[in-house]
Amino acid sequence: MSKRVLVVEDQEDNRQILRDLLASVGYEMIEAHDGEGALAVARAQSPDLILMDIQLPILDGYEATRRIKAQSDLRHIPIIVVTSYALGGDEEKARAAGCDAYVAKPYSARKLLETINRYLT
Amino acid sequence: MNLEADSTSFLGLRPLPARSRGSGDGASTKNGFLGFELRPSLRTKLLMAFLAIEMLLVSVGVIGLLSLREADQRANQVVGLQQKIEAYRQMQHNTLRQLYGVSTALAFPNETTLAVVLRQINQFGYDLDRVSFVAKDEVALLNQVREEYARFIAVVSHIVDLIRGGRAAEAKQSEFAELGPLADKLERLTNQLVNRAEADMVAGIDASRQTYVKSQILVAAVALVSFVLTLVLGHAISRSVIDPVRIIHDGLNRIAAGDFAQRIEVPNRDELGELAAHVNSTCDELQQLYRSLEEASRHKSQFLANMSHELRTPLNAVLGFSELLLDGIYGDPPEKMRSALERIQRNGRHLLGLINDVLDLSKIEAGQLRLSLADYSVEELVNVVHTSVEPLAADKNLSLRIAVPAGLPPARGDERRLAQALFNLVGNAIKFTDRGEVRIEVEAGVDSYVFSVQDTGPGIDEADQARIFQEFQQVDNSITKAKGGAGLGLAIVKRIVEMHGGQIWIESRLGHGARFSFLVPARLEQQATQT
Ligand SMILES: Nc1ncnc2c1ncn2[C@@H]1O[C@H](COP(=O)(O)OP(=O)(O)O)[C@@H](O)[C@H]1O
Numbered sequence: 001m002s003k004r005v006l007v008v009e010d011q012e013d014n015r016q017i018l019r020d021l022l023a024s025v026g027y028e029m030i031e032a033h034d035g036e037g038a039l040a041v042a043r044a045q046s047p048d049l050i051l052m053d054i055q056l057p058i059l060d061g062y063e064a065t066r067r068i069k070a071q072s073d074l075r076h077i078p079i080i081v082v083t084s085y086a087l088g089g090d091e092e093k094a095r096a097a098g099c100d101a102y103v104a105k106p107y108s109a110r111k112l113l114e115t116i117n118r119y120l121t
Numbered sequence: 122m123n124l125e126a127d128s129t130s131f132l133g134l135r136p137l138p139a140r141s142r143g144s145g146d147g148a149s150t151k152n153g154f155l156g157f158e159l160r161p162s163l164r165t166k167l168l169m170a171f172l173a174i175e176m177l178l179v180s181v182g183v184i185g186l187l188s189l190r191e192a193d194q195r196a197n198q199v200v201g202l203q204q205k206i207e208a209y210r211q212m213q214h215n216t217l218r219q220l221y222g223v224s225t226a227l228a229f230p231n232e233t234t235l236a237v238v239l240r241q242i243n244q245f246g247y248d249l250d251r252v253s254f255v256a257k258d259e260v261a262l263l264n265q266v267r268e269e270y271a272r273f274i275a276v277v278s279h280i281v282d283l284i285r286g287g288r289a290a291e292a293k294q295s296e297f298a299e300l301g302p303l304a305d306k307l308e309r310l311t312n313q314l315v316n317r318a319e320a321d322m323v324a325g326i327d328a329s330r331q332t333y334v335k336s337q338i339l340v341a342a343v344a345l346v347s348f349v350l351t352l353v354l355g356h357a358i359s360r361s362v363i364d365p366v367r368i369i370h371d372g373l374n375r376i377a378a379g380d381f382a383q384r385i386e387v388p389n390r391d392e393l394g395e396l397a398a399h400v401n402s403t404c405d406e407l408q409q410l411y412r413s414l415e416e417a418s419r420h421k422s423q424f425l426a427n428m429s430h431e432l433r434t435p436l437n438a439v440l441g442f443s444e445l446l447l448d449g450i451y452g453d454p455p456e457k458m459r460s461a462l463e464r465i466q467r468n469g470r471h472l473l474g475l476i477n478d479v480l481d482l483s484k485i486e487a488g489q490l491r492l493s494l495a496d497y498s499v500e501e502l503v504n505v506v507h508t509s510v511e512p513l514a515a516d517k518n519l520s521l522r523i524a525v526p527a528g529l530p531p532a533r534g535d536e537r538r539l540a541q542a543l544f545n546l547v548g549n550a551i552k553f554t555d556r557g558e559v560r561i562e563v564e565a566g567v568d569s570y571v572f573s574v575q576d577t578g579p580g581i582d583e584a585d586q587a588r589i590f591q592e593f594q595q596v597d598n599s600i601t602k603a604k605g606g607a608g609l610g611l612a613i614v615k616r617i618v619e620m621h622g623g624q625i626w627i628e629s630r631l632g633h634g635a636r637f638s639f640l641v642p643a644r645l646e647q648q649a650t651q652t
C-alpha cells in the first residue's frame with residue numbers, strides 16, 4: 001500500500017508541483033486548502049505525513065500544527081513545515097509549534113523528497 | 122464623517138483650538154485685578170526686585186543724610202559754646218582791665234588815665250551786648266551779671282567823679298570797699314557761666330561722638346540688612362527664573378531624545394509658565410506626528426512584506442515547475458530545453474534574491490529586525506558559509522581558503538545574520554574575482570572577532586570605497602555591470618554588523634584585490650541601538 005501524504009497548501013500551482021513530484025515517486029497525495037481543513041482531513045484519513053504551508057487562510061500553519069500535535073491520536077504523524085523565505089523567527093516558531101522538520105521556500109524538489117523519505121521509510 | 126474627524130485629530134489640528142478655548146474660558150474670570158497679584162509677569166517680578174533694592178539704597182542715603190545733619194548741628198552748637206566762652210573771658214578780661222585802669226587813675230589822676238577808664242565803661246556795654254547775644258539761654262545768670270555790671274559801672278563812674286573832684290582818699294576808699302568785691306562777684310558769676318558753657322561743650326562733644334558711633338552702627342546695620350535682603354531677593358528671583366529655565370531645558374533634552382510622553386511641570390505662572398505650557402503642547406503635537414510617522418513606517422514595511430510575499434508566491438511556482446522539468450519528472454527534456462530551463466532557474470533565483478534583499482533592508486530600516494542572540498561557534502559559522510559557497514568557487518576555478526584559530530570559546534550573537542553577512546562578502550569576492558583565490562580569515566581580539574574576506578579580484582578605487590556601503594550603490598564600471606546585482610548586499614552587511622555594535626571596513630587598491638573586514642563583539646548580550 002502506497003504512503004499517503006497530506007499537503008496543506010492554498011495555492012493550486014504549488015499543489016500541482018507537489019502532486020507531480022509525489023506521483024513521480026509513487027506516493028499518494030491528499031489535500032487540504034487551509035488550516036481547518038488540515039485538521040479535518042488529518043482526522044478522517046490519518047495520513048502518513050503532513051506537508052504544512054505556513055501562510056494559510058482561516059488558521060495558519062503554526063496553529064494547525066499545534067492543534068494536530070495536541071491530539072493524542074494524531075500526534076504521531078510527522079509534520080514538515082514549509083515557509084517562505086523569512087527574516088528569522090520562523091524556524092523557531094515552527095519548532096515551538098511542534099513540527100518535526102522545517103523546509104524553507106524555495107526548496108529544491110530533490111531536497112524536499114529527501115526530507116520526506118526520511119520520515120516515510 | 123468618522124474618517125474626517127479621525128484625520129483632523131491625526132494631524133493635530135483639532136486639539137489645539139479646543140485647548141486654547143478651554144483655557145480662555147476658565148481663566149477669564151480669574152484674570153481680573155486679582156489676577157495681577159496671583160500671576161505677576163516676569164517683568165513685574167524683576168521690576169519689584171529692582172524697586173526693593175532701589176528703596177534700600179535710598180534708605181541708606183536718607184539715614185546717612187540725617188546723621189550728617191545731626192553732626193552739623195552738634196558742630197554748630199560747639200562753635201556757639203566756644204563763642205560764649207570767649208565772650209565770657211573777654212568780659213572777665215575787661216573787668217580786670219577796668220580794675221587796673223581805676224588803680225592807674227587813682228595813682229596818676231589826670232584826664233588821660235580818666236579817659237581810659239571812661240572808654241573802658243563803653244567797652245563794658247559792648248561786652249554785655251555781645252554776651253547777651255551769644256548766650257540768650259542764660260537768662261537768670263545774665264540778668265544777675267547785668268545788674269552787677271550796672272553797679273560796677275555806677276561805682277566806677279562814682280570813683281571817676283570823686284577823682285575829678287579831687288577827693289582821692291574817698292575814691293580810694295570806694296575802690297577798696299565796693300569795686301573790689303563787685304569785681305570778685307562778677308568774676309564768680311562769669312566763671313559760673315564759663316563752667317556751664319565748658320560743661321555744655323564737653324557734653325556736646327561727647328554727644329557728637331555718640332552720634333557718630335550710633336550712625337556708624339546704623340549705617341552698618343542698614344547695609345547688612347540690605348545685603349541680606351538683596352541676597353534673599355536675588356535667590357528668589359533666580360529660583361523663579363533659573364529653576365524653570367533648567368526644568369524646561371531638561372524637558373527639551375528629553376524630547377530631543379524621543380520621550381514625548383513627559384510633561385514639563387513649572388510652578389511659575391508667568392512668561393516661563395507660558396513657555397512650559399507651550400513646550401508641552403508642542404510636545405503633544407510632536408508625539409502625534411511621531412505616532413503617525415511610526416504608523417506610516419509600519420504600513421510601509423507591512424506593505425513591503427506583503428508585496429514580497431505576493432511576488433515570491435508565483436516566483437516559487439515558476440522555480441518549482443522548472444525544477445521538476447529539469448529533474449525529468451515529466452520526461453527527459455531535450456538538451457536545448459534543458460539549457461533554457463537552467464536560464465529560467467538562474468534568473469528566477471536571482472530575482473528571488475533581490476526581493477529578499479529589499480525585504481531585509483526594509484525591515485532593518487523600519488527597525489523591525491530583532492537579532493536573536495544565542496551562543497554560536499565561530500568555526501561552525503565559517504564552515505556553514507564555506508559549504509554553501511564552495512560550489513560557486515569551484516564553478517569559477519577559484520581556490521577557497523579558510524583560516525580560523527582552533528579552539529575558540531563559544532561566541533554570542535545572531536548566528537544566522539552573521540552568516541548572512543559573511544556569505545554576502547564571500548559571495549561578492551567570488552562574484553568579482555575571475556582568477557586566484559578567496560580567503561576567509563578570523564582573528565580573535567580581546568573581546569571581539571574580526572572576520573575578513575580577501576580576494577585577488579579587480580579591487581575598488583579609493584573614491585568608491587565609502588560609497589559602496591550605501592544601498593543601491595555600485596562601482597560604476599564595466600566589471601560591475603557584467604556581474605549583475607542591485608547593490609544591496611553591502612548595505613545589509615553594514616546594518617547587521619552595526620546592530621551587533623561592530624564596524625566594517627575595506628582595504629583595497631584598484632587592480633590589487635580587496636579585503637573586506639568586520640569586527641563584532643565576541644559576546645553580545647544586548648542588541649546595539651541603531652543610529
Ligand atoms: N570583492 C569585491 N571586489 C570588487 N568590487 C566589489 C567587491 N565587493 C563589492 N564590490 C563593489 O561594491 C558594489 C556593491 O556591492 P554589493 O552591495 O554587494 O552589491 P552587488 O553585489 O549587488 O552589486 C559592487 O557592485 C561592486 O562594485
Ligand SMILES: [Mg+2]
Nearest residue numbers: 549606610611
Ligand atoms: Mg553583493
